[in-house]
Amino acid sequence: MPATNHFDFAVVGGGFAGSLTAAILAAAGRRVALFERLTHPRFAVGESSTPTAGLLVRDLAEQYGLPWLAHLAKYGDWKQNLPDVRCGLKRGFAYFDHRAQAPPPDCGDPASQLLVSANPDAARGDLHWHRADVDHWLFQKAAQLVALAQDGVSVTATRCGEGWSLKLACADKTAAGDSPANQRTRRESADDEVTASFLIDATGGANVSGEAQPQARWWKTQTAACFTHLRHVGAWNDALPAPVRAAHPFPCDASAQHHLVDGGWVWLLRFDDSTTSVGRVDGLLHQRSTNHHASPVCSLQDWRRRLQPYAKLASLFDHAEEVDEIGWRRSPRLQRLLVPAAGADWAMLPAAAGQVDPLHSTGIAHSLCGIEPLVEALLGPASQRTARLQAYSTRLEIELEWIDEIVGAAYQCMGDFRHFAAATMLYFAAATSYELARVAGRRPWFLCADDQKLRESVARWRESVGQAPPIEQLEAELREWLRPWNHVGLCDAQAQNLYRYETT
Numbered sequence: 001m002p003a004t005n006h007f008d009f010a011v012v013g014g015g016f017a018g019s020l021t022a023a024i025l026a027a028a029g030r031r032v033a034l035f036e037r038l039t040h041p042r043f044a045v046g047e048s049s050t051p052t053a054g055l056l057v058r059d060l061a062e063q064y065g066l067p068w069l070a071h072l073a074k075y076g077d078w079k080q081n082l083p084d085v086r087c088g089l090k091r092g093f094a095y096f097d098h099r100a101q102a103p104p105p106d107c108g109d110p111a112s113q114l115l116v117s118a119n120p121d122a123a124r125g126d127l128h129w130h131r132a133d134v135d136h137w138l139f140q141k142a143a144q145l146v147a148l149a150q151d152g153v154s155v156t157a158t159r160c161g162e163g164w165s166l167k168l169a170c171a172d173k174t175a176a177g178d179s180p181a182n183q184r185t186r187r188e189s190a191d192d193e194v195t196a197s198f199l200i201d202a203t204g205g206a207n208v209s210g211e212a213q214p215q216a217r218w219w220k221t222q223t224a225a226c227f228t229h230l231r232h233v234g235a236w237n238d239a240l241p242a243p244v245r246a247a248h249p250f251p252c253d254a255s256a257q258h259h260l261v262d263g264g265w266v267w268l269l270r271f272d273d274s275t276t277s278v279g280r281v282d283g284l285l286h287q288r289s290t291n292h293h294a295s296p297v298c299s300l301q302d303w304r305r306r307l308q309p310y311a312k313l314a315s316l317f318d319h320a321e322e323v324d325e326i327g328w329r330r331s332p333r334l335q336r337l338l339v340p341a342a343g344a345d346w347a348m349l350p351a352a353a354g355q356v357d358p359l360h361s362t363g364i365a366h367s368l369c370g371i372e373p374l375v376e377a378l379l380g381p382a383s384q385r386t387a388r389l390q391a392y393s394t395r396l397e398i399e400l401e402w403i404d405e406i407v408g409a410a411y412q413c414m415g416d417f418r419h420f421a422a423a424t425m426l427y428f429a430a431a432t433s434y435e436l437a438r439v440a441g442r443r444p445w446f447l448c449a450d451d452q453k454l455r456e457s458v459a460r461w462r463e464s465v466g467q468a469p470p471i472e473q474l475e476a477e478l479r480e481w482l483r484p485w486n487h488v489g490l491c492d493a494q495a496q497n498l499y500r501y502e503t504t
């Protein structure tokens, strides 16, 4: 094989996480190949970002000399510097309760709404990433740095000699031959086979190395989802009475908006063009099959039909239109785990290794949080690499388990909004503790998964939930047991479920 077809690293999967990993390794002087099965721009779900993601983007940009990356951290910077990459403003998290046969949540009663601010104003706001645009832009940025970047090719990998042989098959019909995308990103001529010393699986779950095993574990979260993008979705803010709107700590449509319905919840993430990411997550815990929805959504008509019991929420879709090229997507059971997540000459990015659930928007941030130790292991001393990769694998597994613990608690409590609002505090305490630690220069594991005391407190509270004591007792225990991690005034009855931004 000619030397030009050999790479130090082959990154398989050109979503945002694969492209960013490839860009970092190439910027550090390594010879990198990056492959994506589909042709950019391509649809991807997973759009609501968080302050944790913003901090990680900023730090990775600084550490690896990629100033353009920092534009993804905050809304004001993004709008100024990336006008063609679509996004939406996210001022925080919003949750609204809807029950069939019950009056709609329009009275501003804290029993039916929870808003948690994540930033002080729009300029410093977080974002919804329009993933088709962001992933395309990042792929192009990576293509400028790596030795070879190709989309429209599906990769299969097998071991060969000291490394990996990668077979490249034209995967996307629209990319057959030299599509504009391939011409744009091709930097050296690619054969249909290349070799690499190290393989990075950034496929989001395809297990391209074949080295990891699916792990059958008892997930506390058991869900499946359907989703799409729609145009002209009405604003929830406009559906609320003026005094309710006025009390909100931020305009509630500039948020990761969660609408709790019987059996699950609906998300709305509004982009700055007229489109909105919409999806529905259904709990599977009490269903026999873990592999399908009882009543799948395949059209706007189905979507409206399933929302019919919630008249006010349903009315947001009166004038909605489908975005033709996207269509309705449906996931199988969302929870999955492949382990180990790394070996001596291969590694999986977080979303390749596992996934829990969209509740609380942990995916983007977790991916970024995993890239950091992984690239350090790969760029650090060769003598430490294997041990560091083993540690990375263990860490990912523990982090995914921890996400399951926190998200699973929210599902456990979803039957009653007051219980649910209490359970969300576990996430906000862990997320804000992580962010404050990071700002102070420390680097905890994702959502402080390495903080044993926090984990014990959460486990203790969950146990208490299982015994079904009065909600007042659960709230008091939560306030007490979360105290060391409550830096921003969470669990405060006086706040009436409307948490303003707290600087600390």
Ligand SMILES: Cc1cc2nc3c(=O)[nH]c(=O)nc-3n(C[C@H](O)[C@H](O)[C@H](O)COP(=O)(O)OP(=O)(O)OC[C@H]3O[C@@H](n4cnc5c(N)ncnc54)[C@H](O)[C@@H]3O)c2cc1C
Pocket (backbone or CB within 6 Å): 012, 013, 014, 015, 016, 017, 018, 035, 036, 037, 038, 044, 045, 046, 047, 048, 049, 153, 154, 155, 156, 202, 203, 204, 206, 208, 225, 227, 279, 331, 334, 349, 351, 352, 357, 358, 361, 362, 363, 364, 365, 367
């Ligand atoms: C329903 C749902 C909702 C979500 N919502 C959120 C949210 O609101 N916020 C959040 O932070 N996270 C969310 N997530 C999680 C988020 O989607 C993931 O964390 C994120 O997409 C991971 O990005 P990635 O680049 O690692 O993988 P992906 O985006 O999955 O990209 C992997 C890429 O690999 C390519 N690929 C696959 N196989 C091959 C192959 N053999 N050869 C070449 N290429 C290949 C694929 O085409 C794909 O483009 C959600 C997840 C789901 C399922």
